[in-house]
Amino acid sequence: MNFEIPRTLYRTEHEIFRESVAKFLRDEVLPHYEKWEDEGRTPLEIWRRAGEFGILGTSIPKEYGGMGGDFLYDAIVIEELGRYSVAAPAWDLHGYIIAPFLIRHGTEEQKASWLPHMVSGEHIAAIGLTEPGGGSDLKNLNTSAQLEDDGYIINGAKTFITNGHIANRILLATKTDRSLGAKGISMFWVNLNADGVSRGRNLKKIGNKAQDTAELFFDNVKVPAECRLGAENDGWxxxxxxxxxxxxxxxxxxxxxxxxxxxxxxxxxxxxxxxxxxxxxxxxxxxxxxxxxxxxxxxxxxxxxxxxxxxxxxxxxxxxxxxxxxxxxxxxxxxxxxxxxxxxxxxxxxxxxxxxxxxxxxxxxxxxxxxxxxxxxxxxx
CATH class of the missing domain: 1.20.140.10 (Butyryl-CoA Dehydrogenase, subunit A, domain 3)
Structure with missing residues (x-):
């Protein structure tokens, strides 16, 4: 659209970046998009290509392998994904929603360990909030994390998880103290290839067909204490x-x-x-x-x-x-x-x-x- 009130957010360097993103989508994504919709998922290779190009780490600091830009660069990628009708790969979820959780609340050791893998596309991230029957009610989570020895034992289920089949990491919301209500929630960075994790069917949706959306189940999944994001019971x-x-x-x-x-x-x-x-x-x-x-x-x-x-x-x-x-x-x-x-x-x-x-x-x-x-x-x- 041509705006009577001009947009003033972006400078020349931003528009140069925008055109490079648009070209990447035209060359690397659009030719294959119909196939991905039919298959109900995106291939791991396109995530690696996006990592090489820099889309996955536009605002992740350079010391963790990212581009070191600000939110304007994230916004440009989000806008071009929308402009070209690209709902998947869910790079906006991975890089602009989940990664900032880790940047803002992770320890230096966690950020140095986790973020470079997200930037490269080696690790594909999901976020686990919604539970069967729970909907938007995050205060009353049933998924539990119980402290045991040097880690936590997680049990429960999540649903409507974007990237649920292709992801190998998930930022998981759990209850660590039910007596505290919303104040008893803790967040964990969980390896989805760990023992006790299972994935349900790829849910069929009316849209976003190239995004895999799954049910996830956690049965006595052991997670090291160092994979807790933030303090215990600080998840809300x-x-x-x-x-x-x-x-x-x-x-x-x-x-x-x-x-x-x-x-x-x-x-x-x-x-x-x-x-x-x-x-x-x-x-x-x-x-x-x-x-x-x-x-x-x-x-x-x-x-x-x-x-x-x-x-x-x-x-x-x-x-x-x-x-x-x-x-x-x-x-x-x-x-x-x-x-x-x-x-x-x-x-x-x-x-x-x-x-x-x-x-x-x-x-x-x-x-x-x-x-x-x-x-x-x-x-x-």
Whole structure:
């Protein structure tokens, strides 16, 4: 989209990086994407290629093998993934949601041991929060970690785990003291190849088909004490800190998906002819597109300001909830209208608008449902 209010976040070096990311996606990802959707997962090799290119460590400090950039570089990758309709590989989850947990809360020894493997793509990360029957209720986790000798014994189950089949590491939320409620949660960095870990079926979803999404089971899994992230029973604070960033990541992707969908729909309606004129020539089409453009363009400065605030870690939980709620709601309305303007072809998977419509629907669910976002916002009123 062409914005009447110019974007001012990015400088020349950022745009050069953006074009290199876009080229990487065009050359390395898009030619194989349909195959990955059919297979329901992405190959390990593309993760290694992304590691070599630098996508997996844009804001990871150089001393741990990363590029040493700031959140602007993360945001550029997120935007290009959304612009090119690439839901998998889930590099944004791996590098821009999970890695910051380790950077902010890990010890020097943990960061030196774990982060270089994430940067290279040797380790593929997942995050284990949601449990069967639990949904967004993180306070009442059933997965337990019991201290025993020089480590912890973990038992429980997680579901809806992105990268659940291809990942070899998971940031796992557990209960270490049930009597403390939310304050009894601890986080662990768990090797998914450890004894006692098993993986359920690859869940079939309506969208994000190239992402493998699994159920995971932990049966007396022994985890060394040095794999606990942060202090025991400090997991709730760690989670709340990380969820702010995760919700912003969702908002950034949602925003650019909506923008790209409008661009594609304008092009399509100007080319598609029916009843002796283009679809664009109908007043209904013009008015629908005008509404969408106005709504999306009005929201863009808000999202950009949140990105800017994230550079100084000044996005509050309430602000993250607001930007996630508004962008995902607007994006879904835009995508539904854009699909409608494509007519029957919009319902065919060969057109990216169908994939965008299906892929984006989950954004109102994960990182906390939009109902949870409303609850967070309402507490500050």
């Amino acid at each position: 604070r760690i989670l709340m800190d990380g969820l702010v960033r995760e919700r912003l990541v969702v908002a950034i992707r949602s925003m650019v998906i909506a923008e790209a969908a409008i661009d594609k729909t304008i092009t399509y309606t100007k080319e598609r002819k029916t009843f002796g004129q283009t679809v664009f020539d109908f007043q209904n089409t013009k008015f629908k597109l005008a509404e969408m453009v106005a709504n999306v363009e009005a929201l863009r400065p808000f999202v950009d300001r949140c990105i800017e605030l994230q550079l100084t870690e000044d996005v509050t939980p309430e602000l993250a909830a607001k930007v996630k709620l508004t962008t995902t709601e607007v994006a879904d309305r835009v995508l539904d209208e854009c699909l409608q303007l494509h007519g029957g072809y919009g319902y065919i998977w060969d057109l990216s608008i169908a994939r965008n419509w299906a892929d984006a629907r989950v954004h109102r669910i994960y990182a906390g449902t939009n109902e949870v976002m409303k609850h967070i916002i309402s507490r500050s009123l």
